[in-house]
Amino acid sequence: MVLQKRLEYGFNGYQVPPTPRAPRSARKRVSSWKKNEDHNRMCAFDLLATVAGKLLLEVDESVDKKNHEEVKTVNKCHESTIKTENGSSKPNVCDQGSCNKSFFVSEIIKSPVTDTCSGPASGITISDCKIEDINHKQMNIDPPVVNNVDCNLNLVIRDDDEKSYGPTQPDTLNNKAFRARPRIGDRRIRRLSASKQCDVYRNKKNGYKYQRPLRDYPFKKRRLYQLDNPSNSDNKSGFIEDGSSLDATSQDSHVKLKIKSFRVPEFFIEIPETATISSLKRTVMEAVTAIFSGELHVGVMLQGKRIRDDDKTLSQTGICHDNKLDALGFTLEPNELQVSPFLCPENQSLTRYSPPQTVANEVAFQQQAESPMTISRNITESDHEMSVDDRSGLDSRALVTVPDSNAGELAVVPVRKPKGAEVAQRRIRRPFSVSEVEALVEAVEKLGTGRWRDVKLRAFDDAKHRTYVDLKDKWKTLVHTARISPQQRRGEPVPQELLDRVLIAHGYWSHQQAKNQLKLNHHQLDSTPTCRLL
DNA sequence: CTTAGGG
DNA sequence: CCCTAAG
Numbered sequence: 001m002v003l004q005k006r007l008e009y010g011f012n013g014y015q016v017p018p019t020p021r022a023p024r025s026a027r028k029r030v031s032s033w034k035k036n037e038d039h040n041r042m043c044a045f046d047l048l049a050t051v052a053g054k055l056l057l058e059v060d061e062s063v064d065k066k067n068h069e070e071v072k073t074v075n076k077c078h079e080s081t082i083k084t085e086n087g088s089s090k091p092n093v094c095d096q097g098s099c100n101k102s103f104f105v106s107e108i109i110k111s112p113v114t115d116t117c118s119g120p121a122s123g124i125t126i127s128d129c130k131i132e133d134i135n136h137k138q139m140n141i142d143p144p145v146v147n148n149v150d151c152n153l154n155l156v157i158r159d160d161d162e163k164s165y166g167p168t169q170p171d172t173l174n175n176k177a178f179r180a181r182p183r184i185g186d187r188r189i190r191r192l193s194a195s196k197q198c199d200v201y202r203n204k205k206n207g208y209k210y211q212r213p214l215r216d217y218p219f220k221k222r223r224l225y226q227l228d229n230p231s232n233s234d235n236k237s238g239f240i241e242d243g244s245s246l247d248a249t250s251q252d253s254h255v256k257l258k259i260k261s262f263r264v265p266e267f268f269i270e271i272p273e274t275a276t277i278s279s280l281k282r283t284v285m286e287a288v289t290a291i292f293s294g295e296l297h298v299g300v301m302l303q304g305k306r307i308r309d310d311d312k313t314l315s316q317t318g319i320c321h322d323n324k325l326d327a328l329g330f331t332l333e334p335n336e337l338q339v340s341p342f343l344c345p346e347n348q349s350l351t352r353y354s355p356p357q358t359v360a361n362e363v364a365f366q367q368q369a370e371s372p373m374t375i376s377r378n379i380t381e382s383d384h385e386m387s388v389d390d391r392s393g394l395d396s397r398a399l400v401t402v403p404d405s406n407a408g409e410l411a412v413v414p415v416r417k418p419k420g421a422e423v424a425q426r427r428i429r430r431p432f433s434v435s436e437v438e439a440l441v442e443a444v445e446k447l448g449t450g451r452w453r454d455v456k457l458r459a460f461d462d463a464k465h466r467t468y469v470d471l472k473d474k475w476k477t478l479v480h481t482a483r484i485s486p487q488q489r490r491g492e493p494v495p496q497e498l499l500d501r502v503l504i505a506h507g508y509w510s511h512q513q514a515k516n517q518l519k520l521n522h523h524q525l526d527s528t529p530t531c532r533l534l
Numbered sequence: 535c536t537t538a539g540g541g
Numbered sequence: 542c543c544c545t546a547a548g
Binding site: 422426428430470 | 543
């Protein structure tokens with residue numbers, strides 16, 4: 001089977017890349033990864049290893065099934081581990097539903113208009129929603145990929161990624177997995193919405209304050225900006241001031257929301273009787289910060305009912321008119337299930353790697369939301385900083401590592417915003433599992449080594465913590481790993497079969513790239529004959 | 535935003 | 542993983 005697959009490479013198995021990008025002249029520097037060009041030594045040995053790899057693979061498969069079942073079972077009871085002072089790691093059982101969310105109670109204050117108004121919380125929440133909506137509305141146009149739009153607005157999308165699936169490609173489990181997921185449309189649309197984001201700002205100047213995305217500034221300037229610009233914390237930070245500005249019916253009246261307090265939901269910790277109070281405090285703090293470490297989404301509740309329609313305006317939902325205390329609530333909801341590293345799906349038989357999912361969260365969350373409890377303290381400015389994505393306000397002294405969470409969030413949680421030293425945190429290291437490597441290899445075989453965004457969307461769309469840069473980097477290390485001797489490799493061993501495919505694919509696509517490069521050079525020479533005269 | 539590469 | 546230059 002391994003051999004069979006190898007034979008396909010170079011034929012229909014690979015796909016011709018789209019128009020090659022213009023060469024980047026200065027990019028040809030020799031990196032440490034390229035120095036090991038003596039692949040010759042891995043020949044006879046690799047053949048042996050390949051056979052061994054195949055055997056290993058078979059073993060893996062049977063193990064996979066076991067693992068999978070285990071994961072399923074344990075996920076039902078979300079466990080996280082909290083270290084007690086004794087150093088003993090005790091499983092800290094906390095009900096996943098009540099553990100992963102928190103409840104906000106807010107107050108609606110009638111306010112004439114603008115001024116320096118609302119704190120970050122309300123402002124950000126509203127503007128985020130609106131921007132999202134715009135993106136969704138603009139999704140329906142993508143000239144390059146949409147071949148046809150029928151009357152029902154069904155998009156017919158050309159999929160240049162799939163077209164060279166040849167009949168020679170055996171219908172392996174992996175391929176089935178791909179085909180079973182009709183995500184192509186999604187993919188295109190998502191790309192569009194991402195790339196259109198700036199345009200949204202520009203086009204909607206009426207409703208939005210346009211600001212050049214911070215990311216477009218040089219890195220150091222960005223950091224300085226975040227550190228020093230006081231406006232960063234008020235509504236000049238690129239978000240709209242007027243959440244209802246898109247709504248023609250409420251041009252003038254603004255709703256000022258004050259989030260009074262929030263409640264940390266019920267959770268459990270386990271700690272020895274002999275532990276000190278201080279360690280108890282620490283444990284509680286760790287548990288609390290762990291709750292806030294996931295990728296959180298904001299939900300809006302009105303009089304105990306959840307408002308699901310993001311498109312409704314505040315006035316339509318009655319938020320403007322109701323001044324009753326507790327009428328409006330904000331909830332923080334986890335995006336995905338948080339899974340302890342021990343429960344991580346090391347191996348899934350899908351080539352398309354996807355993180356574990358569950359709906360239990362959502363259900364439990366709703367139950368919780370219907371019986372909101374009381375307020376325990378006033379929310380302060382630092383509470384608004386408790387955003388997972390906010391890398392600017394982290395206090396390195398107050399960081400707590402979290403078992404393993406979902407998205408590409410930090411492994412840490414800001415507890416308090418300190419004055420001065422603020423450092424962008426490094427993301428938690430997450431070694432690629434074999435199944436992820438498999439998915440990566442498969443995708444690169446198809447798409448080549450120059451289309452990481454497509455690779456991401458194709459094989460890692462659900463794995464939010466894997467960016468296309470991550471995938472590119474992983475490929476780099478995979479190529480490196482494949483070239484060194486097995487003795488020099490570290491970490492979870494990657495099946496030799498995969499490493500073989502890595503080298504073959506890498507070779508193939510490198511060759512392809514070189515050919516294109518050559519063609520391009522010829523073109524340049526032909527079209528500029530004067531150059532030769534000079 | 536994406537890619538490519540160095541760190 | 543991070544960071545950046547360039548496209």
